Structure formats: C-alpha cells, structure tokens
Amino acid sequence: MISRDLVGGLAAVVIGAVYLYFAYQLRVSALDDSLGPSGMPRIYGWLLLSLGLILTAQAILSRLIGAPLAAGREALRGEWEGQGRRIGWAAGLFAIGAAYLSAVEKLGYLVSVALLIPAAATFLGARFGPRLLAIAALGAVALWAIFALVLGVSMPSGLLGRLGL
Amino acid sequence: METLVQSASYLFDLGVIIAALAGVTWGIMGGALPGISPSITMALLLPFTYTMEPMSAIVLLASTYIGAEYGGSVPAILIRTPGTNAAAATVIDGYEMNRQGKAGLALGISLYSGVLGSLFGLAMLILLSGPLSRVALAFTPPAYFALGVLGLSVIATLSGENLVKGFIAAILGLMVATIGTDPVTGGTRFTFGSSELLSGIEPVMIMVGLFAMSELLVQAGGRGEAERVTSRPRINFPDLKLARRLAFPQSIGGVIGTFEGVMPGAGGTIASFMSYNEARRWSRRPEEFGKGSPEGIAAPETANNTVAETALVPLLSFGIPGSNSTAILLGGFLIHGIVPGPMLFQRSGEIVHGLYAGLFTATFGMLVMGMLLLPACIWLVNRPRPYLNAFIFALILSGIYSIHNSVFDLGIMMAAGAVGFFMRMLRFPFLPTVLGLVLGYLVESSFRRSLVLSGDDLMIFVDDRISLALLMLAFLFIAGSLGKRIYDLARRRRVEAFSEGSEARE
Numbered sequence: 001m002i003s004r005d006l007v008g009g010l011a012a013v014v015i016g017a018v019y020l021y022f023a024y025q026l027r028v029s030a031l032d033d034s035l036g037p038s039g040m041p042r043i044y045g046w047l048l049l050s051l052g053l054i055l056t057a058q059a060i061l062s063r064l065i066g067a068p069l070a071a072g073r074e075a076l077r078g079e080w081e082g083q084g085r086r087i088g089w090a091a092g093l094f095a096i097g098a099a100y101l102s103a104v105e106k107l108g109y110l111v112s113v114a115l116l117i118p119a120a121a122t123f124l125g126a127r128f129g130p131r132l133l134a135i136a137a138l139g140a141v142a143l144w145a146i147f148a149l150v151l152g153v154s155m156p157s158g159l160l161g162r163l164g165l
Numbered sequence: 166m167e168t169l170v171q172s173a174s175y176l177f178d179l180g181v182i183i184a185a186l187a188g189v190t191w192g193i194m195g196g197a198l199p200g201i202s203p204s205i206t207m208a209l210l211l212p213f214t215y216t217m218e219p220m221s222a223i224v225l226l227a228s229t230y231i232g233a234e235y236g237g238s239v240p241a242i243l244i245r246t247p248g249t250n251a252a253a254a255t256v257i258d259g260y261e262m263n264r265q266g267k268a269g270l271a272l273g274i275s276l277y278s279g280v281l282g283s284l285f286g287l288a289m290l291i292l293l294s295g296p297l298s299r300v301a302l303a304f305t306p307p308a309y310f311a312l313g314v315l316g317l318s319v320i321a322t323l324s325g326e327n328l329v330k331g332f333i334a335a336i337l338g339l340m341v342a343t344i345g346t347d348p349v350t351g352g353t354r355f356t357f358g359s360s361e362l363l364s365g366i367e368p369v370m371i372m373v374g375l376f377a378m379s380e381l382l383v384q385a386g387g388r389g390e391a392e393r394v395t396s397r398p399r400i401n402f403p404d405l406k407l408a409r410r411l412a413f414p415q416s417i418g419g420v421i422g423t424f425e426g427v428m429p430g431a432g433g434t435i436a437s438f439m440s441y442n443e444a445r446r447w448s449r450r451p452e453e454f455g456k457g458s459p460e461g462i463a464a465p466e467t468a469n470n471t472v473a474e475t476a477l478v479p480l481l482s483f484g485i486p487g488s489n490s491t492a493i494l495l496g497g498f499l500i501h502g503i504v505p506g507p508m509l510f511q512r513s514g515e516i517v518h519g520l521y522a523g524l525f526t527a528t529f530g531m532l533v534m535g536m537l538l539l540p541a542c543i544w545l546v547n548r549p550r551p552y553l554n555a556f557i558f559a560l561i562l563s564g565i566y567s568i569h570n571s572v573f574d575l576g577i578m579m580a581a582g583a584v585g586f587f588m589r590m591l592r593f594p595f596l597p598t599v600l601g602l603v604l605g606y607l608v609e610s611s612f613r614r615s616l617v618l619s620g621d622d623l624m625i626f627v628d629d630r631i632s633l634a635l636l637m638l639a640f641l642f643i644a645g646s647l648g649k650r651i652y653d654l655a656r657r658r659r660v661e662a663f664s665e666g667s668e669a670r671e
Contacts, residue, residue, distance in 0.1 A: 005327070008591040012333045019340055026354055033613050034621050037347040037354055040609045044343065048336045055329045082386075083590060089386035090586050093558070094579065100562060101575050113563065117555045124385060124551035132552075139556055143563055151216050153567040 004079060005059035012052030020045030096120050108158025109148075114140035168295055168518065175220075175515075175522035184221040185228045185526035190534050192232020196239075197542040198553070199246045201380070203233035203473075204489035208376045209557065211369050211496055212564030219501035220516050224523030226497040227477070230490045231283055231527050234433060234473045235535055238275040238466055239542045242268060243394045251433030251469035254441040258454065258461030265457050268398035274459050275466045276535040277402055278415055282467035283528040285419040286426065286474025291521055293427065293478045294510075304507045306614040307626045311635035312506065313608035316485040318639035320597040321646035327592075328650065334593045337584075338601025339608075341366055348610035349617070361573045368496050368602050370565060370574055374581025375588075375595050376489065377561050381554055382586040394543045400536050407459060414444035414464035422471025427479065428487065433472040437465035474524060480505050481517065484607075485600075492599040499603065 023041035096119050104112040117136035122128045147153045175181050188210075195206025207229050214222035237249030242259035255275060262271035304312075320335045321328065344355045345365025356362040403411060418440040425436035444464035445454040454461050477494070479485045484506030486492035498505050503513050510517055545553075565578045588595065619625035626632045 004591045005330075008330065008333070008593060011587075011591070015337070022355060027352065029350065029352070031350065033349050033617050035613050035616065037350055037352050039613075041340070041343050041354065044336050044339050048333060048340070051329050051333045051336065055327075055333065058327075058329065086383070086386040086590070090382035090583075093382055093385040094583060097558070097562065097575075097579050101572055101579070104566070105572060109563070109566075113559050116559055116562070120558050121551045121555035124554050126549060126551035126555070135552065136555075139559065143559060147563055147567055151213065151567065153216070154570055155563075155566070 003059050003063065005055055005062075009052050009054075009056030009059055012048055012055060014052075016045050016047075016049030016052055020049065092123055093120065096123060104158070105156045106158055108160045109155035110140055110144045111159055112156075113143055168291055168521070171514070172291075172518040172521040172525075175519045176526065178220075178519065178522070180218055180221045181224050181519050181523045182526055184217075184224040185523040186530045186534065188225040188228025188523075189232035189527045189530045190538065191225075192229035192234075193236035193239075193531070193534055193538050194232075194542060194545055195229070196233030196236025196248045196252075197546055199240050199244075199248050199546070201557075202249055202376075202489070203230050203237075203251075204493050205377045205380055206233045207490055207493040207497075208373045209560060209564065211373060211493060211500070212568050214497050215500055215568050219503060219513075220519040220523075222497055222501060223494070223503075223516060223520050224527070226494050227520060227524055228527035228530070230494065231470065231473045231524065232531055232534070233490075234469045235276060235279040235466070235531055236542065237469075238279075238462075239272065239539070240394075240546050242271045242275065242462075243396070243398070243543070244546065249433075249469075251437050251465075251472070253434065254437040254465035255462055257441070258456075258458045261455070261457035262459070262462070263396075263398075267457070268396060269401040270403065270459070271462055272398060272539065273400045273402040274407075274411065274462045276400060276532065277408075278411065278418065278463040278466040279470040279535075280528055280532050281415055282418060282422060282470030283474055283524070283531065285467070286422060286471035287521065287524050287528065289423045289426075289471070290474045290477055290481075290524075293475070294481045294517075303631055305629055305631070306611045306618060307629040307632040308635065309506075309607060310611035310615055311626060311629075311632040311639070312483060313604045313611060315483065315635045315639040315642070316600060316604045317608065318642040319485060319487065320600060321643045328647075330593050331597045334588065334595070335597035335601040338371075338598035338603075339605040340601075341371060341598075342602050342605025343609070348606060349613045359573075361571065365606075366577055367568075368499055368599070369568065370577045371581045371602055372493055372496050372599060373561060373565060374578040375585040375598065376493070377557070378578060378582025379585025379589060381558055381561075382582055383589060384550070384554055387550070393547050397543070398539070400539060403459065411459060411463040413447065414440070414460040415467040417443045417447065418464040418467030419471050422468035423475045425468070426472040426475025426477075426487075433469035433476075433488075436468040436472045440464040440468035477520075481509060481520075483507070484509075484604075486596075486603070489596055489599070492596060492603070495603055 020042065023038050023045050026038035026041065028036060028038065096116065100112055100116045114137050117139050118128065118132050121132060126132055144155065148155050191210060192206055195201050196203060207226050210226060210229055214225060233249060234251060237247055237252030238255045238259065239248060241247040241252040241255040242263050245256055245260040247253040247256050259271045259275065262268065317335060320331050344362055346363060347354055353363060421440045421443065422436045441461060441464055444460050445451050448454065448460055450458065476488055476491050479487050480491045480495060484504060486495045495505060503516060562575055565574050568574060585595065615625050626636060
C-alpha cells in the first residue's frame, strides 16, 4: 500500500526535476550578476528534488520499521478510503469552473453566472427546478449589479452585448 | 502618545468607519458558517479591495478577521459546530449552556469577551509595533535579506507533523515567486512566451485558490445534511456579578492571546485551548467546566480575539505573516503596493494609524453588529450548503476576474485551487507556500543586490549589525522549533498542527 507521504515525496521529485530542467534552460548573459537569473531557481529546484527524495525515503522507512505489518496495512487502507470519490467530485466542480472560463467571454458575464450557479448547486446536491433557476437568475443579476454597477468593473457583455442590451 | 493622537484623527474618517463596519459584518457572517474559516472569509473579499483606497482596503480586511473570530462562536454555541477552528474550545461550555436554555447568555459572554479581547489586543498591538518602527531607516539590502530569512524560518513552526513537508510547501511558493521578470537583470523567467506572466503571478490569485477554491473542491464531495438551528435566542449580556467573575479568565485569555498572537505560527486555536485550560486550572469552580461554565466561554473567546489583533505585530513590524489570516492581510497590503515591514511606519504611517482607528471602530462595531446580525447568522447557517457554495464559487470567479479583467487570472486561481486540494489530501500545509510566495522576491533581490554591493563577499551579511541580529534570531527560531520537535518526539507527543485550512485539522 502507498502512503500519502510517499505520493507527496514522489510528486515533489517530479516537480523539482521539471522545474530544474527549465531552470537550466534560462538564458545566461555576460551582464548578469554572479548568481544570475537562474541561480536561485537552480537552488530551489535541487532543494525540492532533495526534499522530495527525503520524504519518499521517510515514507518507505516508516513502512519498513514502523507499525506491525497487518495494522500498518489497515491504517493505510483507511487513509485512502473515499479519496477516489472525493477526487471525482472535486474534478466535477473543477470542470464546471473550466466550462465557465471557456464560456464567459462568448456568452457574457450575466448569462454565464446564471448558468454557473444552477450547474454548481445541482452538482453539489441541490434539487434542480424552477426555484433554483429563479434564485440563480436573481443571484446573477445581483452579482452583475455589484461588480458592473457598484464597483464599475467592465465584465464581459458577450451575447447580450451583441444583442445591444 | 503621538500614535494615539494621529490614529484618533482617523476615527471620524467616513471611509475608515464604513470599511470597519462592512468588514466586521462580513466577518461575523463568514465566521458563522462552518467550514468557512476567517482566512477564507478574508480571501473572498481580497479581489474587491483592488478598487478601494489602500487604507479602507486594509481596514476592511483586518475588521473581517476580528468579526470572523466572534462569528465562529455562534454555530459553536448553537449547533455544537465551531464556525472557525479557534471557536472549537467555545463548543465545550457554550453548547452545554445552550442545552440548559442559556444560549442568549452564552452568546452575550462570547461577544462581550470578544470585544474586551480585541481592545486589549489593540492596545498591545500599538504598544509592541511602535518601537520597532524606529530602526526602519537603518535597514540595508543585507538586512532585508536577513529579514526574509527570518520570515522563512517561521516555516519550522508552521510545518505541523512533518518538517520536510513544510519545507517542500515553502519551496513551491518560492518557485512561483521566480516566475516573471528577474529582479536584478530584468530578463524573463518561466514565462513560456506568455505576456500575462511577464509581471509574475500575483499572490492574491494563489491565496484565493489555495484557501477558498480548494475548500470548495473539498466540500464538493460532502453530501451530509448539516445540522440546523431550531431556537431563536436573543443576546443577553452578563450582569455585574457575573462580569466580575469573568474578569480573571478574560485576563488569562488576554495574556495568552497576546503571547500566542505575537509568536508566528501559534494562532488563535492554540491560544483558545491554552486559555481554556489555564482558566479551569485557576478557577474557583473548576468542576463547572465542561458542564456549561461561563468562564469556559470567556477565556477562549477573549484569547482568540486578542490574537486577531496581536497577530498583526509581526506582520506590520517585519512583514512576516504568522497565520493564514495575516497572510491574506499581507496580500491586501501588496495589492496596493504597500510592503509591511520596517519601512511601513516611515513610508505609509497614515495607513498604520488608519488601521489602528479602523480596528478600534470595528471592535465597537462588533458589539452592535453582533447583536443585530444574530438572526441573519442563524438564517445563513440554515441555508442549504449547495446553494451557498454555488454562490461562493460565482463570487470567487467574479472577484478574480475583476482584478485585471482577465480569464487567464481565473485559470491561475483554479490551478492553485487544484494544487491546494491535493496539498490538503497529501497533508501539506498552505502557510509555508504563501510565505515562500510573498517573501521569495524580497529574499532573492536583497541577496543578489547585497552580493553586487559587496563584490560577492558573503561577509556583508555578518558585518551589517541588523542583518547579523536577524540571522541569529532566525537561527534561534529554527533551533528552538527543531529542539521542541525532538523533545516532543522523545516524549512521543504529537506535534501541534498548523494551518486553518489543512485537511489534517478538520
């Protein structure tokens, strides 16, 4: 069984390695100071890589010399229980946000938010129906009024703008 | 005295008054919602502060922090669910008093103690921050570098159970800080041809993503029915006899709150529980604790409200945020190009004085708003979470867009939210990341400028007296934290965890 520390350690190693690769690609100029623009990034990259390896080693060692095998396995199973489902729900909400991002400039702020609120609320467990749609429409108008009218932010007009509204 | 006179002139500033009252109102409502911590409540406001005057923006955020600390006690007392981590100690006796039909008195004690704690904390803040401003002019690039190192040394106490994870989280923040234009040569780094990344990634995107967006992603999987408030209590303040009895536990809360607030990484939760324990230890009626003792509410509520003020001491004096909430407040300063730290009192003294006046107004505003907003808080606590979270989601996306009218910023914020979600899952603390993010530029630019000044002689950091003192302080800080960890490990005690937003604390 894989512990969270092991996953965290390996993730740090991968991020550190990718960051280091790009840090070494940074252009060097004769006008640079002694450390240069790539100096600190290289230090950070190596540090992350090393710390990732330490965390990975810690995770493996604690498995080897830690709790008795059966108890440890049970604890690890409990540690991951339900996490797949949680990632799935989070990914769903994230996808709704990503859809909003791709639509907001085409549809406009008002329409996009009026769609975002019922989509997110339904996904999070609210019952879909006229009540939800009415709340979403009122909520979208309220948010638009706060941002566009009160704060004077130029929110995307999109569809309604093209219709001259 | 001069500080008091200058601050008093802002007490009648309409902008300060409105910001203080709006902040404390928002804070009470946000704090009353279980799962929405003070830092999330503040993070939701952060994008709005872009269009505001700097002083009003800072007062708004700081007042939100104060309001949220009281707001957290409302669900703690009424439904046994603390609205904030710091209100967890209030649950013990607050809910018992509610069961005995004394919910109104419990809420009154919480509000009254919160106001006293805030006033005491404000006095300590003014007293402790002022003297540090006098050394401001002596700060040189090596001293600024040492200051950054001192800030980063706090990571040792913010890393919870695993120090390595804290350092990894901090380096992630430092890495994000390297994106954009190089501070010395002006060349570009890690921009991948994107013009949006030329000026770097603003901390506000990362903060809102890490704290607020990741919380929504975590809550997306929750489908349980939340507990509802069925009673309709009205706030009752303690009579003179009870107020006299509460004075001692409130003093304990004030002293512990001051100490814990000034110490980066300690925070309101630890202060609340420590105050609760000490109040019980010194009480004449210790047997009442856990069974609805008013002292059991007074001590922790005074402590966490004191912390909300004294936690600003390291932020204003050194630019070091010791908690998630002060990190968000730091974001508020940075949005307006104001850098907290030694020069703050010299360059932006009026902001500091306005902040003191705003905190004073917010404290009394809390007294009024706390009474007026109780029905609204109960209404809010009873709203279905899916609706509430959908509106928070829309608010976050709208707020971030409004900063630069950029969809790219929304992408950055959502990416930070996803990273925050996995950090919670893998039990990495957030605060070191935020520290790395906000201190990264200072550390790198000061270090490299110092080397340019000294002709690459590292002794410049030792020759400068302030730099040497700060570096020694940082060393002592790290050594002390490591020593405590080893001591705890030897005694097989769990290391106190760290972050308001961490999954490990939930």
